[in-house]
Amino acid sequence: MSFWNVLQVSLLASAVALLLLFAKWLFREHLTARWHAFLWVLLLARMLLPAGTQVLRNEISLMGAFDVPAAAGIAEAAVANHFSDAPLDAQPVVQAAPGVYQTLHLAPQALPDWLTRLDRILCWGYLAAACALMAYFLFCALRLRLAVRRYAAAPEPLCLQVRELQSRYGWEERVRVRIAPSGGTPYVCGALRPVLVVPAPLAGGIDEMVLLHELAHVHWNDIAAGYVFTAFRCLHWFNPFLWWVFGRISDDSEMACDERVLGLLDPPEHKAYGHVLLSMVQQGFRYRLGTSCIANGGGNIRRRIVRIARHKEISPKARGVGVLLFFLLAVMCLTGPAAVAAHWRGAGVPGDDVEAALRAAERYRPADANEALYLYGKAYTLDNGYYRYIVADDGTRDALKQVFAENRSAGRLPWGFGSTVPDTLLRAVFAPGEAVELTAAQRAEMTVPAAFSVNNVVRRGQEYTATLAYPGTDGQAGPAQRAVHRYPYDRVRAYRQDGRWVVQSLAQGEREAPVDFSPRYGGDALLTYTASDGAFEYQILLSSHAQYEFYSFCPGKGVWQEQQDPLAAQMFGGSGVRLVGGGGLYSGIMRVRPLDGKTVPEGLGVACSTEPLTEDDMPPAPGTGGSGGGGPGSIRWQHSLSAFPVCAMVERDGWYEAQGDSLGFCLQLWEGDPPERFYMRTEWRGRLTDCAFAVTGIGGGV
Incomplete structure (x- = not known):
């Protein structure tokens, strides 16, 4: 658990509460009191979900205003759990293509050591304060329960009055009745074994409307709901706004109970019920955990009386407004924004102003190792040093600056840094199998679907290793002249350095894979499965792939169609470019x-x-x-x-x-x-x- 995630959850809960308050104010004349209270279920649901978790994704989600997917919606790949018993310290991580929201992503970037220590201290402090506050509330509830147990049992006429009311409305809950020696107002204590406490001065002649109100709380489980929201008070002890909201929830619960009672009474009795509430204004009120009380403060009682005076039968239109508003708010509060690269901001397209673009590159921080590997592969695929600069170490950055300066002096494309992938692409598409050089005029006009793949991403500690493969050429090999596909590869590692992601090449070269249904990897696999039947030993070599394509790229001009970065559309074949993996995951x-x-x-x-x-x-x-x-x-x-x-x-x-x-x-x-x-x-x-x-x-x- 991280304290930053706790803050995020609390911030999201506050935003949802603000939205609900605004909706309740906007539709205050069109919603029933019960709908006003029921809307708070959305706040409860939002607080139960981890930050960044969304049930569905859509265009009108409130969560789109918060940058939470990168921090909490990205989990360690579930595949790691499948192989936790393997005698190896490396776990496979499935690479997910941006542009297609998936549940498998790389782990989020690591925090600096000092921030990790601070987070640990804050986390333990938060837990200690939450547990202390929860213990205090439970102690108060237990003390009240023990005090109620010592109260005298109610006289038989009062018990008969309570049972007669329950029988009249078909309520079957068992409610015990006790007499408090002091004054005040009646209240119900306890959720599992409710006790109706009646002050001694009222025991001889209490208005049955008061009893009906308290019994309605029992019937609709309002006390249990009070326990739940009190628990969230403890979890969000540092957020005064949510504490105020929880008070509003309690007030809405009383108004909803009033509405239920009015629905049971005849219209001529509504005025009498208002007079009963008015008589409670002078009574003392103090909130106790695990109780409900008809008197909840003078100001609240006055608002309740105003609502009682305006009470009318619930129409189908009012019910319809409540249902529609609830589902609209649920979509906004519990779903996420439509995902297009949910946690990648995008490094943008560099212009001709090299100095300005390099300053932007130094400020840009890839969200995770996933994006860092993507930018590295994109740089070599497009021969664009801007993207390589973003994920380069300090020494490589200095070398790239010198290359960019030489490009400007020689009048070459500003961002070229010597990648041979675009030329390989041109020869593979326009001169396959021919040892010919394309002319400058041809290179200036020809376009290709530039592409690359990221394969077999594995986490080792805080680093990630992967193999990038680029389109190659087809040929024949061996005495049997077997059809093969030769492709350039780059073995790399991604790691954190000075608060940013750096990608370093470990080995480069060319490999070949047999050509059948699609090109497949050569060399090691991400996962090796082994079996034996007594005659033969069998192995299944499994490799994972994420494949990216940039449509209509022109290497001679260094641009692709309309200078729009397609942000790595996942490719499923059909483009004429041959890649390791053939388009599958x-x-x-x-x-x-x-x-x-x-x-x-x-x-x-x-x-x-x-x-x-x-x-x-x-x-x-x-x-x-x-x-x-x-x-x-x-x-x-x-x-x-x-x-x-x-x-x-x-x-x-x-x-x-x-x-x-x-x-x-x-x-x-x-x-x-x-x-x-x-x-x-x-x-x-x-x-x-x-x-x-x-x-x-x-x-x-x-």
Whole structure:
């Protein structure tokens, strides 16, 4: 728990309370007293939700006025909980694409050490004060309850009067009646075992309207609601505005009770009920936890009498106004703003004024490691050093300043810093497979859908590692001239330095991946699942991806369509740009290794799923290839390793992979957290074996 989150919740609650007060004032003549009281349920619901939590998202949310998603709406990825038992200190984090609001995001940025210590001190102080205040209220309630227990039982006529009133209106709550030796006004004490306390001077002849009011509190559980709001008084002890609001809630509860009583009485009795309230003005009033009292102060009683004088039957129109207003306020108070990059402010588009843009870059702070990795990849994809400058360390910033100065002297594009990705894109799109150089005129006019992907984000302590992949070229490799995709990659780490995010390159190079349904990663995987059936060892290598595209980018001019930054639209293929992962959130391969080191797994059949297999899930016959299907939360596919053309086997370092593996296609359709395990049924030489995959490794390559 963080004290800053507590302040945020209290601030949001105050804003909701202000909105409710304004709505109640605006519709004061159109809402019934019961609706005035019921609207406070929205405040209770808002205080129960953590800061930044919204049930739905829309355009008119009050929460859009508060920058809370970055602080509280971003949680550690849920996938980390799935693998907490793995014997590794790194946990996978699923990268979510901005522009599409998802529940999985990177962890929020760390606080400086001194701020963390201050937060801890404030947090313990807040908890101590809240517990002390709650203990005081409970002590007062317990002391009152013990005092009431010592009061004498009410005379039988009074008890009969109470039971007769309950019977008249069909109320079945058991209420005991006690006589207080001192004066004052009647009140009800206790929520679970209510006791009606009547002062001794009134015991001989109390007006039944007073009894009816107190019994109505019992019937509608107003005392239990009072306990709940008192608990929130303790939690928000530092907020005087909310304390005043809680007093208003108590007053609205009394007015709602008056309205209920008036609904039970005949119209000629309404005036008499007002006189009863007026007679209570001179009585003493003091709020006690766990009680309700017909007298709540002279000023409040006068307002209640005015409302009684204006009372009329509740019309369908009044009910309709209350329902519509409640749902409108619920949408504004409990939902969030329509999410477009919910916690990224956007670094903007740099102009030609390099000095001004660099000052803006030094002020800009990426919201989290997620945005820092995005800006880094964007810089190399567009050859735009402005974005690289934002997430560069001090030494790299000095070098970039020198490059920008040289660009200005030579009349080149101001933000170029030597990235080769745009040229690779141009050759891949306009001269694939040809070793030709594009002319300056061609480069000045040609546009490409520039793109990159962020893969296998892993948290290690306070740092994050990931592999960025850029579009490459297709070719052939090996004696069999197997189709491959060669792509540039950049292994990076993101970390905090002097209160800002810095991204540093660890290794750069070129890798190749087989071309089948889509390009897949080579090298390590984010998650490695392992299983064995006694004849073979199996591995599923799972990788995660977030892919971004900038439409109609012109490398020669350094601009994209209309100079509008699309803020990393998530790409789902169809653009002509080939990326690792092929447009899905995940990609994967399955590979097989014979335990005896020499058996070739030709003819091996495999049926695999993220759910327990059924009798119908059988491996396909040898040579029939593979089939698969996926959907949110589940993957199910069957596969046969054979010499069938679409499933040609490839042997690498003793492991056999199937080119055209349907698992990669299934994973692209799949959504949700990585599964805890895969279930598998194999068929080898007529023998069926069931086994399960478990996570045995967490890596970060691509």
